[in-house]
Amino acid sequence: xxxxxxxxxxxxxxxxxxxxxxxxxxxxxxxxxxxxxxxxxxxxxxxxxxxxxxxxxxxxxxxxxxxxxxxxxxxxxxxxxxxxxxxxxxxxxxxxxxxxxxxxxxxxxxxxxxxxxxxxxxxxxxxxxx
Amino acid sequence: xxxxxxxxxxxxxxxxxxxxxxxxxxxxxxxxxxxxxxxxxxxxxxxxxxxxxxxxxxxxxxxxxxxxxxxxxxxxxxxxxxxxxxxxxxxxxxxxxxxxxxxxxxxxxxxxxxxxxxxxxxxxxxxxxxxxxxxxxxxxxxxxxxxxxxxxxxxxxxxxxxxxxxxxxxxxxxxxxxxxxxxxxxxxxxxxxxxxxxxxxxxxxxxxxxxxxxxxxxxxxxxxxxxxxxxxxxxxxxxxxxxxxxxxxxxxxxxxxxxxxxxxxxxxxxxxxxxxxxxxxxxxxxxxxxxxxxxxxxxxxxxxxxxxxxxxxxxxxxxxxxxxxxxxxxxxxxxxxxxxxxxxxxxxxxxxxxxxxxxxxxxxxxxxxxxxxxxx
Numbered sequence: 229x230x231x232x233x234x235x236x237x238x239x240x241x242x243x244x245x246x247x248x249x250x251x252x253x254x255x256x257x258x259x260x261x262x263x264x265x266x267x268x269x270x271x272x273x274x275x276x277x278x279x280x281x282x283x284x285x286x287x288x289x290x291x292x293x294x295x296x297x298x299x300x301x302x303x304x305x306x307x308x309x310x311x312x313x314x315x316x317x318x319x320x321x322x323x324x325x326x327x328x329x330x331x332x333x334x335x336x337x338x339x340x341x342x343x344x345x346x347x348x349x350x351x352x353x354x355x356x357x358x
Numbered sequence: 359x360x361x362x363x364x365x366x367x368x369x370x371x372x373x374x375x376x377x378x379x380x381x382x383x384x385x386x387x388x389x390x391x392x393x394x395x396x397x398x399x400x401x402x403x404x405x406x407x408x409x410x411x412x413x414x415x416x417x418x419x420x421x422x423x424x425x426x427x428x429x430x431x432x433x434x435x436x437x438x439x440x441x442x443x444x445x446x447x448x449x450x451x452x453x454x455x456x457x458x459x460x461x462x463x464x465x466x467x468x469x470x471x472x473x474x475x476x477x478x479x480x481x482x483x484x485x486x487x488x489x490x491x492x493x494x495x496x497x498x499x500x501x502x503x504x505x506x507x508x509x510x511x512x513x514x515x516x517x518x519x520x521x522x523x524x525x526x527x528x529x530x531x532x533x534x535x536x537x538x539x540x541x542x543x544x545x546x547x548x549x550x551x552x553x554x555x556x557x558x559x560x561x562x563x564x565x566x567x568x569x570x571x572x573x574x575x576x577x578x579x580x581x582x583x584x585x586x587x588x589x590x591x592x593x594x595x596x597x598x599x600x601x602x603x604x605x606x607x608x609x610x611x612x613x614x615x616x617x618x619x620x621x622x623x624x625x626x627x628x629x630x631x632x633x634x635x636x637x638x639x640x641x642x643x644x645x646x647x648x649x650x651x652x653x654x655x656x657x658x659x660x661x662x663x664x665x666x667x668x669x670x671x672x673x674x675x676x677x678x679x680x681x682x683x684x685x686x687x688x689x690x691x692x693x694x695x696x697x698x699x700x701x702x703x704x705x706x707x708x709x710x711x712x713x714x715x716x717x718x719x720x721x722x723x724x725x726x727x728x729x730x731x732x733x734x
Contacts, residue, residue, distance in 0.1 A: 285636035304636070305611040306704030306711065336638040 247324040251314050251356040254321050255349055262346035271354030274347055281340030289338055297355055313358040321352060376460050377548040378564065381435045384424045385545055391417040392477070392519070399516060403692035407723035411488065411495075418481035419577075421474045426572050432564040434460065439559060440467030457557045458537060460550055466533075469526055476519045483512040491664050492723065493591040496584045502662050593662035595719035600652040606641060607649070612710045615719030617661035618680060620670040621654035626677070628653065635679060635707075665721045681706040693728070701732045 249257075259266045275289045275297075285304060286292070292309055293301040298316040301309035311317040321327055335343035343351075377385075394413035398406040428437040440462035442450075449455045450464040462470055489497025490505015500508075534541045544550045595617040604613050616624065628650040631639045641649070658670030668685040680686055698706045709716035715725040 283633075283636050283638070302704065303610045304705065306702070306708040307608075307611055333638040333640055336632070336640075 248322055249324045249327075251321040251352055254324070254327060255352045255356065258345045258349035258352065262344065262349055264346055264349075266346070266349035266353035268350070268354040268357045271347075271350030271352070275351055275354065279339050282336065282338040283340070286334075286337045289334070291338075298358055313355050315358055320355070372552050373549045374460065374552045375548050376434050376550045377545060378432050378435055379548065380427055380431065380566075381424075382545060382548055384420055384427070388417055388420050388424075388477075391420065392523070395480075396516070396520065403726075403728075404689070404723045405726040405728060407726075411484070414481055414484055417477050421477045422576060423573050424474065426569050426576070430565040430569040430572070431562075433559050433562045434462075435564070436562050437471075438562070440464070441471060442467060457555055458553060459557050460552065460559060463533070466529065469522065469529070473519070473522055473526065476515055476522060480512060480515050480519065483508040483515060487512055491667075493594075493662065493720075494722065494724070498591045502664075502667055506667070591662060593660065595661040595663055595666070596656040597718070599717070600649065602645060603649045603652055606645060610637075610639065611707060613717045614709075615665075615717060616653045616656035617658050617663060617666045617719040618669050619653075619658060621657045621659070623670065623673065623676070624650065624653040624657060630677065633677075661719060663720055665719065679707065697728070702729055 255266055275293075276295060278287045280287070292303055293312055297312040300311055303309055310319065312320055314320045331343055331348055335341065335347075391413045395410055395417060398410035398413065402410075427435050433439055440459075442464040446455070447464040447468055455464070459466075461467075485495055485497050486500055486508030487505050488495040490500035490502055491509055492505070497505075530541045539551065595615055599613055607613055619627070627634070628646055631641060631646065658666040668689075669680050669683060672683040672685050673680065674683070697703065703711040709721075711729045712726055713721050714727065715722055
């Protein structure tokens with residue numbers, strides 16, 4: 229019970245150093261924060277959908293990450309992006325600060341708002357299942 | 359030499375060697391080198407700069423050698439044979455002088471002098487531009503503004519040279535018709551036909567060995583003076599990139615060098631990362647402050663490069679990109695629009711796809727290689 233109170237503070241506290249973690253650990257943390265079971269199906273739907281609330285050049289996660297998270301994506305600048313699925317890229321979801329930075333940026337670019345803990349849990353659940 | 363002596367005594371209708379082998383070699387080598395310099399300069403893009411400079415320098419060297427030959431060569435190679443007083447040139451042009459000149463006529467002689475002068479000025483303005491604006495070559499310590507002025511003048515002179523060459527060719531055709539002889543062929547064979555009423559020539563013997571010696575001494579003197587001028591240019595763009603800058607900024611794009619923009623522009627960009635060219639690229643405030651500080655302390659005012667002068671402060675719209683500036687468009691006009699979007703370039707912002715030294719801030723014309731299209 230006590231760690232439930234500490235977790236949100238830890239997540240908000242913008243840590244200065246890399247914080248190593250695992251996809252499973254992150255999934256557990258976001259699910260706990262959301263207070264609901266994560267769903268890989270909902271995660272896939274969010275990832276694949278075209279959204280309208282964000283910036284016009286980036287309507288979907290797939291704009292840069294492509295529809296196949298096991299293969300490399302490409303930034304609008306032409307620079308390659310390493311695959312998102314941990315099965316294809318073991319570096320993914322192993323650094324909390326990095327994960328928070330990119331959810332923060334990309335949710336704003338695509339949705340025009342922050343993602344909820346439930347949405348983050350759903351997307352990680354789907355990516356980790358691939 | 360014997361050819362020259364024969365001109366006076368040759369009976370009319372006799373073939374006479376007017377242009378010695380060196381004058382002819384000079385003429386056609388100059389045609390080849392100027393053509394190469396014109397095609398690479400006017401038509402082909404900056405990636406042909408090395409060929410452009412080489413052909414221009416060869417033209418300059420040919421002219422220098424020709425000037426020596428103008429004092430030490432045989433009769434018709436000499437300046438004395440074809441450089442006339444203004445009154446004589448005027449009289450020739452207005453039809454007052456009807457005699458035929460075996461060598462260059464007075465107007466032709468003036469054109470020779472003009473062509474040599476313009477080629478010489480082209481070489482010097484080109485080298486001044488290369489030194490002052492691009493910080494390469496023998497004149498790299500020239501101030502940037504002088505280099506830029508040199509390049510502007512270089513362009514004007516190049517157009518002038520084209521007009522002069524056109525006039526030279528037209529004059530040769532008209533004169534060939536008028537005097538019923540093929541002047542272009544004479545410049546290949548060296549032979550003309552002597553005729554009654556030809557202007558007598560002031561005979562001169564050639565000193566080929568002395569000429570070679572003078573040319574060798576000139577070449578040696580230039581080589582020695584160039585060797586003494588190899589110090590690094592002042593105001594070079596910062597070499598070592600800040601670690602955090604490189605790590606954060608290269609997550610999505612190449613490390614745009616701090617010398618490409620002014621401090622004011624870097625502040626605008628770093629203050630608006632949540633709207634960074636269509637994406638949210640926010641950083642935590644501590645990281646942002648550190649990168650901003652590093653960028654503005656190595657901004658365009660610290661570097662004497664061409665991009666620093668052309669791009670900093672050039673963005674019409676403060677949120678706009680370098681690729682939307684007029685200067686950028688002018689520099690890339692030889693490329694088709696679709697070149698930028700094909701693999702492996704993908705985007706105009708991907709400078710390093712073609713500029714190997716993009717991340718150094720130099721953008722040297724010697725470092726350009728347009729990426730070949732690859733399958734996506």
